[in-house]
Amino acid sequence: xxxxNQEEAKRICDRVIGLSKADECSVRIDxxxxxxxxFARNSVSTAGLSEDTSLAVTVAFGKRQGTAxxxxxxxxxxxRAVRRAEDIARLAPENPEFMPAPGKQEFKAxxxxxxxxxxxxxxxRAEVASHAILACRKKNLVAAGFFTDTTGFETIAxxxxxxxxxxxxGLDYTCTVRTEDGRGSGWVTRSANDVRRFDxxxxxxxxxxxxxxxxxxxALEPGRYTVILEPAATSELLGRMFGAFDARRADEGRxxxxxxxxxxxxxxxxFDEQVNVWTDPWNPDVPVLPWDxxxxxxxxxxxxxxxxxxxxxxxxxxWAGKKGARAIGRxxxxxxxxxxxxxxxxxxxxxxxxxVTRTWYIRMVDPxxxxxxxxxxxxxxxxxxxxxxxxxxxxxxNESPVAMLNNVEELGKPTVIGPDEVRYQMVIPPMxxxxxNFTSLSDAV
Numbered sequence: 001x002x003x004x005n006q007e008e009a010k011r012i013c014d015r016v017i018g019l020s021k022a023d024e025c026s027v028r029i030d031x032x033x034x035x036x037x038x039f040a041r042n043s044v045s046t047a048g049l050s051e052d053t054s055l056a057v058t059v060a061f062g063k064r065q066g067t068a069x070x071x072x073x074x075x076x077x078x079x080r081a082v083r084r085a086e087d088i089a090r091l092a093p094e095n096p097e098f099m100p101a102p103g104k105q106e107f108k109a110x111x112x113x114x115x116x117x118x119x120x121x122x123x124x125r126a127e128v129a130s131h132a133i134l135a136c137r138k139k140n141l142v143a144a145g146f147f148t149d150t151t152g153f154e155t156i157a158x159x160x161x162x163x164x165x166x167x168x169x170g171l172d173y174t175c176t177v178r179t180e181d182g183r184g185s186g187w188v189t190r191s192a193n194d195v196r197r198f199d200x201x202x203x204x205x206x207x208x209x210x211x212x213x214x215x216x217x218x219a220l221e222p223g224r225y226t227v228i229l230e231p232a233a234t235s236e237l238l239g240r241m242f243g244a245f246d247a248r249r250a251d252e253g254r255x256x257x258x259x260x261x262x263x264x265x266x267x268x269x270x271f272d273e274q275v276n277v278w279t280d281p282w283n284p285d286v287p288v289l290p291w292d293x294x295x296x297x298x299x300x301x302x303x304x305x306x307x308x309x310x311x312x313x314x315x316x317x318x319w320a321g322k323k324g325a326r327a328i329g330r331x332x333x334x335x336x337x338x339x340x341x342x343x344x345x346x347x348x349x350x351x352x353x354x355x356v357t358r359t360w361y362i363r364m365v366d367p368x369x370x371x372x373x374x375x376x377x378x379x380x381x382x383x384x385x386x387x388x389x390x391x392x393x394x395x396x397x398n399e400s401p402v403a404m405l406n407n408v409e410e411l412g413k414p415t416v417i418g419p420d421e422v423r424y425q426m427v428i429p430p431m432x433x434x435x436x437n438f439t440s441l442s443d444a445v
Contacts, residue, residue: 003031003153004053006165012055012073013157019082022059022089024101025159028293029055032152037125040144042133047125059085063098066090099317102296104161110287112168117195118151120171124195125149132175132204141211143204145175149195154289162296166289171195172418175204176378177211178445184391185445186210187358187378189232191418191425193287210357210379217391219441220382226353226409227436228346228383231428233356233376234404235417239424240362241370241401242277242334245304247313247325256370256402257310266310271405273308279331285416286425292329299329331424338411338429346412346432348386353432355381355388359397370400375442394445395438407434 004012013027031053038046058067059082066088070081128147136143149171157163173190186207192198241256250257250264257265280301281290290299295317303311320327347355357379365371376394383389412430419425 003033003151003167004029004155006155009153009155009165010157010163012078013155013163015075016055016057016078016082017157017159019079020057020059020086020159022061022086024060025082026058026101026162026296027055027155027157029053029155030152032150034148034150035120035122035125036146036148037129038146039129039133042137042143044126044129044133047122049122055081057081057085059089060098060101061086061089063094063096064089064092065095065098066092097318099321101158101160102162102317105164105291105296105298107164107290107298108282109166110281110290111284112166112193112287112289113151114169114194114196117149117169117171117193120149120195128173128200131200132177132207135204135208136177139208139212140180141208142178142180143175143207145173145204147171147173147200154293156291156293156296158296164289164291168289169193171198173198173200173203175207177204177207179211179215183217183445184211184213184215185378186212186214187232189418191416193285213381213388214379214391214445217380217393217445218382220354220392220395222395222438222440224435224437226350226432226434228343228350228353228355228430228432230343230355230357230430231415231417231426233359234401234428234431235426236362237359237372237374237399237401237404238336238428239334239426240364240372242304242424244367244370245310245313247315247323248319250313251319251323254367256368256400257313258368264313266313269307269309270402271305271308272408274408274411275305275308275405276303276337277305278303278335279333280335281332283333283335283427285427286333286335288332288425292332295327295329297327297329299331302328302331304334333425333427335427336414336429338414338431341410341412343412343430346410346430347383347388349410350383350386350432353383354392354436354438355379355383365398370402371398372400373398373439375444377444394442396440396442397437398439399437404433404436407436408432409434
């Protein structure tokens with residue numbers, strides 16, 4: 001099905017809501033077109049374009065809810081979906097935490113669609129792959145990567161007057177480069193809303209340089225080190241922390257934000273005063289839709305951490321009602337402030353330390369302290385007197401992002417990182433931290 005414009009989407013939503021006999025009805029339509037090219041061993045392996053549009057209808061009889069999803073939009077299919085959702089709702093048990101659908105909301109549009117990004121075609125995708133492939137062939141290296149571009153829309157509506165429709169676009173690119181003998185590996189990731197901010201050649205060159213520099217890695221004794229973490233190395237670590245700013249978990253004692261004896265740690269200083277984090281749907285680097293489709297509430301510019309203090313917590317509508325707080329839409333991005341220095345300048349100011357390109361295979365060890373474990377990968381280097389001295393073998397680490405952000409020495413210039421494991425679009429600076437805990441060595445490159 002083609003991408004729907006606002007008028008077409010509203011007509012379908014009105015039709016669905018009009019068909020419902022339930023106490024309330026909510027509709028969400030998602031449509032997207034995703035182009036891709038994948039390459040491996042210096043050759044394109046797959047390329048394609050996929051399109052899909054789906055509609056989810058949720059109805060409620062009292063506190064009983066049901067949902068049905070379809071990807072056909074003729075009148076008979078729409079009615080079948082509504083009746084199916086109603087049948088499910090009648091059979092469902094009552095939800096003790098049921099919240100009625102919100103009334104009409106005002107949504108301030110964000111600039112999520114860039115026409116130049118939406119116009120990406122197969123020739124452009126092939127060119128992205130060719131930059132990495134041809135450069136690696138010349139240097140006897142082996143490249144693998146994946147490039148995707150997405151253009152889509154989201155529509156939300158309910159029987160109480162909520163309606164929102166907005167288009168969006170974006171791209172993501174990852175590239176791994178290895179030496180032919182497998183002893184050196186480099187990696188890069190890039191994301192952008194605007195294709196004009198993406199340079200495929202620059203990205204591939206970063207991965208190539210890391211691969212060449214990471215050969216003949218030496219073993220360094222595990223322990224606590226000063227580290228220079230690239231944004232990609234911290235995105236999943238910090239993303240897990242940002243995703244844990246939930247008021248209910250904190251109030252119920254299930255979070256690092258729980259206070260001993262009860263309550264939460266809102267307003268307490270838990271991080272270095274250099275740490276400032278906020279969410280902003282209208283940020284030009286990582287714009288997101290101005291609503292949270294789950295709650296159908298508007299998103300707002302909200303400070304999460306201010307000068308190292310916990311500035312806000314996320315409240316669901318149910319928990320906000322219990323606590324007399326205000327609920328807003330869940331964020332879709334996270335922005336962390338930084339300085340003006342590049343990664344290279346942070347390295348130049350480091351007497352001794354370790355540069356980490358990437359972390360992966362991250363697992364939770366202790367939710368209440370947010371202790372995580374994982375591995376470094378694809379380019380780990382030892383720094384001495386402001387220069388990278390030699391590549392080192394990878395480490396396993398046990399570290400909490402809370403402790404990390406208490407050990408900040410200096411923050412660099414923030415850069416855009418694509419969706420992490422909790423699906424935030426992020427802006428994160430490279431950072432130099434003290435006392436990062438490497439617990440053992442890993443032979444993987």
